[in-house]
Amino acid sequence: MKTRISLPDVASEQDTRGVALHAVGIRELRLPVTLRTPTNATQQVVAVADLSVDIEAEQRGAHMSRLVATLYEWASTPRTPAEVKALLETTRDRLGSRAAQLQMRFHYFMEVPAPVTHTLGWLDVETAWECKLNNGASFAVSYFVFPAMTLCPCSKAISEYGAHNQRALVRLWLYTKDKLPRLPDEYLPLVQASASSLDYPVLKRPDEKFVTEHSYDNPRFVEDVAREMALRLSEREELSGFRVECESIESIHNHNAFAMYESPLRK
Amino acid sequence: MKTRISLPDVASEQDTRGVALHAVGIRELRLPVTLRTPTNATQQVVAVADLSVDIEAEQRGAHMSRLVATLYEWASTPRTPAEVKALLETTRDRLGSRAAQLQMRFHYFMEVPAPVTHTLGWLDVETAWECKLNNGASFAVSYFVFPAMTLCPCSKAISEYGAHNQRALVRLWLYTKDKLPRLPDEYLPLVQASASSLDYPVLKRPDEKFVTEHSYDNPRFVEDVAREMALRLSEREELSGFRVECESIESIHNHNAFAMYESPLRK
C-alpha cells in the first residue's frame, strides 16, 4: 500500500497548454456563518458559498480542499461583513494565487414592526455578496432582494373602483467605494419609501387596513419604484455605483413586469 | 479486448437479500412529446419523465437502458393521454415486471382570450401525470396548476377603498375512474368561475379595467376558492376523487396563504 508521503500531487504539475484560468474553486458549499450586524448583534445565517482563485498558465490545478478548509476556519468565529477581505487575503496567500473571489448567498432576517399595531416579525431578505481581491481590480457587490408591493397606477386610473396589486421584488446591486460588502439593514427604508408598500411578516386587521389604503394612495409602476430607488440610492455616499430593479409578480398575468436602472460608476 | 457477446449482465444476477423493490427506474429524462388534444389538434410539449417498474426479491437490478428506449419509442409518434396505458403495458412487459409507473411533467398551452377585446394569448398550465399499472391497483392522477387571482374579502371589508389582491395558484389533483390521465382544457372554466379572476396572457386597457372591477366585485379568500372548486369538481362524473388547493402569493406578505380540500374516494 502506498504511504501518505508518497502520494503524487497532480494539481501541482506543470501545465504546458499556456492558458491561465480566471477562477478555479469550489461551488455550492453550504455552511453556517455567524455575522456581526450593524447594531453589533450577531446573526447566524446558512450560507451557500463559492470560493475561487486564479491560477497561472503553468499550474495544472488548484488545491480544492484548502479552499474548503480556509472557508471553515474563517467561519469558525463571528465575522463582520468587512472581514470578507481577510478571508480573501488568506485564500489568495494559502493558494499562492494573485486573485481570490467569494460568492456567498444567504437569507438575512430583519425584525420589522407592523405599521399600526407594531407587532414584530421577521422579514427575510435574500442576500448575496460577490467580492473579488485582485491588484487594482478589487470590488464588492452586495445584492439584496426586498419583498414589497406595487399597486398599478393604470389599473387605478381606468377602473371605477379597485386596482390590481401584487408582491414585487426590489433587487439591489450595490458597488461600495471601500470594496467591502454590506448587510441590508440601512436600505430597507429606501424600499419602504419607494414602493406602494413594504411587505410585512405579521399584519393584524388594523395593519391590513392601513396597508390596503396606503398602497391605494401610493400607486406605483415597476418603473416608478426603479426611479424612486435610483434617486434615493444616488445620494448614498458609500456607493461607487448601483443597479436597481423592481419585478412585480403580476396578479393579473402569469408573467412578471420589471424595470431596471443602472447608475454610472463614480470614484 | 472483451467482445460484446461476453459482457456480463450484472443486473440479471440473482439477489439473495430477499427485498422486493416497489420502483426502479430512470428519473428526470427530458424529451419532446407530441400530444393529441381533446379537439384532436396536436401540441408538442417538452416533458420531464420518470419511468419505473417493480422488481422481485430475486432480481439484482432493472435494465435501465430499456426504459429509456421504451419511452423514446412511445414518444416517436403523436399520443393521446389515454395511450399512456400502452406505454405502461409495454414497459411492464419488456422489463418482465408486474407493475410499471410513469411520472411526466410538462407545460401545456391553452389559447385564452382577453375578457373584453378577446385578444388571444397562451396561458401556460403546469401539468403532471402520475400513472401506475398494477394488477388491481392501477391509478392515474392528473395534476394541473392554473394561474388565477384572489382579492381579499377581509381587506375589502375593512378598508375605505382598495383591497389587496395577488396571483394565486389553483392546484388540482384528479383521480379518474377510467385510470387514464387528462389534459387541463375542460377544467379551466371551473377555475374561472371559482377565483376572483383568471390570469390572462394579454390584457389591453379595457380588459385590465374589466379584470380590476370584476375581481373587486368577486372577493375570494383561498378558502373560498378551494370550496368553490370542491363543489364544482364534485359534480364531475369522470372523477373517482380529487384534491384541490389554492395558494396565494400574498401581495402584503413575503409568505403565502393556502387552503386545501380532499374529496372522499368513490367508485
Place this chain on the structure above:
Amino acid sequence: MKTRISLPDVASEQDTRGVALHAVGIRELRLPVTLRTPTNATQQVVAVADLSVDIEAEQRGAHMSRLVATLYEWASTPRTPAEVKALLETTRDRLGSRAAQLQMRFHYFMEVPAPVTHTLGWLDVETAWECKLNNGASFAVSYFVFPAMTLCPCSKAISEYGAHNQRALVRLWLYTKDKLPRLPDEYLPLVQASASSLDYPVLKRPDEKFVTEHSYDNPRFVEDVAREMALRLSEREELSGFRVECESIESIHNHNAFAMYESPLRK
C-alpha cells in the same frame, strides 16, 4: 375613519356552502429556529414552514396572522424535535380547530470526519418534517436527504479498468411510533454502510485515495443501496414504517437512476 374596534371580521363569518376544509394556513414562511440536538447541543437552522388547521363547514376562514404569531412564539426559544407536538396543540387550540399540521424544511449540519485524516467538516443534510395532530390520526414523517456515492457494479464488471460512479442522494421518509419527528444524526451510519461511500465535506489526498478504492471495492446499484437501507431500517424499533429511495446523478447520462422501497406499516 373606522376605529380598530369596529373592523369587521370576515373570516369569522358563517359559511353556507357546506364544505369543511382539510388544511387552511400559511406556507413558505422563513424563520430562524434553534433546535436541541440528540447530544443536547443546540443548532440554529433556517426553516421554511407551512402551518395549517382544518376548518369546519360553517366557518368562512382561518385567522392567518394567528398562525404566524404562534409559530414565532414557539420559535423564540430552543426546541427539541418532540416539542413540535406542543406547537401543534397550541395551534389547534388558538385557532379553535380539531386538527393542526406542520411542514418544516431546513438544512441540518452534521460534523463528519474524513475517513483517514479525520479532518472535520460540515455535512449538510436536507431535512423536512411533516407532522399532523388529529384525534386518532396523528402522524409524524421525518424526511432526510443524505449525499452519498454509488459505483456501478455493471460498469466495473464489463470494463477492463475503472467504473463510473457519481453522487447519489439517499432519501428517507421515517414514520415514528411515537409520532414525533427526528433529526438525521442516528441514521447517517446506515447510509455509510449501505452506499459505495458516504460523501465527505473535506478530503485530503490520503482520504481521497481511501474513498476511491473503498467505493471500487463496494460497487452498488441504486437497487443495492435501497435494499441495504431497507434491511437496516427494518431493524429500527422506533419506526412504524418507512420509505427509502436512492437516486444517482448518473455521471454517464443527463438523467438519473433511482430505486425505492416502501415498508409495510406496523404498530
Place this chain on the structure above:
Amino acid sequence: MKTRISLPDVASEQDTRGVALHAVGIRELRLPVTLRTPTNATQQVVAVADLSVDIEAEQRGAHMSRLVATLYEWASTPRTPAEVKALLETTRDRLGSRAAQLQMRFHYFMEVPAPVTHTLGWLDVETAWECKLNNGASFAVSYFVFPAMTLCPCSKAISEYGAHNQRALVRLWLYTKDKLPRLPDEYLPLVQASASSLDYPVLKRPDEKFVTEHSYDNPRFVEDVAREMALRLSEREELSGFRVECESIESIHNHNAFAMYESPLRK
C-alpha cells in the same frame, strides 16, 4: 360606465423625475417557439422569455401588452436564430424606444448516437440567448450547458485502482461578431474532445464499457476541461469573445468544483 375611448393612458404620462431607465418590460413569459436549425429542420421549443426596451426620462412607463403581442407575433412562424434581430427591431419601433433586449431560455434537443452501438437518443442542451439592439452597442450572447463527465486525474494517480468521476456541466457564453445568437449543434464536438467523456442519452453495455474505459484513459480536472475548451474556442472565427466554465457535481463531496476562463474581446 367609462367607454373604451376615454380610458386614460397613464404609461404615456410625462415623468418629471429625470431618470431614464435601461430596461422596462416583461419577464418569465412562457411560450412555444419553432426554430429553424442549422440543417434547415425545425424544432419546437418551450421558451421562457424576457423582452424589454429602454425608456427616456420623460416617459412614465412602457406599454407592456405591446411587448407580449410583439413576441407572440414573432413566434407565430418558424424562425432562424438570426431573426431575433427582426424581433428586436420591431420591438424597438413599436415601443418608440432606442434600445430593445431579449433574454430567451429553452431546452434544445440534439440527436446523439451512443459511441459503440450508435443507438440514438436526445441529448438536451440548456440554451439561453441574451441579445441587445442598441445604436453602436448591440450584442448577442449565446449560452449553452452541455452535460459531460470528468474523471479526476488526482484520484486516478493516487489510487491502486479506480478513480472518482461525475457528471459535469460545461457552460459556454459565446459573443458572436455578427451579433446574432447561435444554436448549440456545432459546439458539441468541442465538448466531446475536451471532457473525459460526453454524457449520452442511451448506453447499452458495449457503450457503457467504452465510456468507462475511455474516461479512465482521459482523466480531466475541471481546470483541464476549461483549458481544452478555451483552446478550441479561440480558433472559432465567428466569435468576438467567450467565457467557458466546467462545473463538476463531485461524486465524493456534497459541493461542486469549477474552473472558468474568459477570453479577451476581439473585433
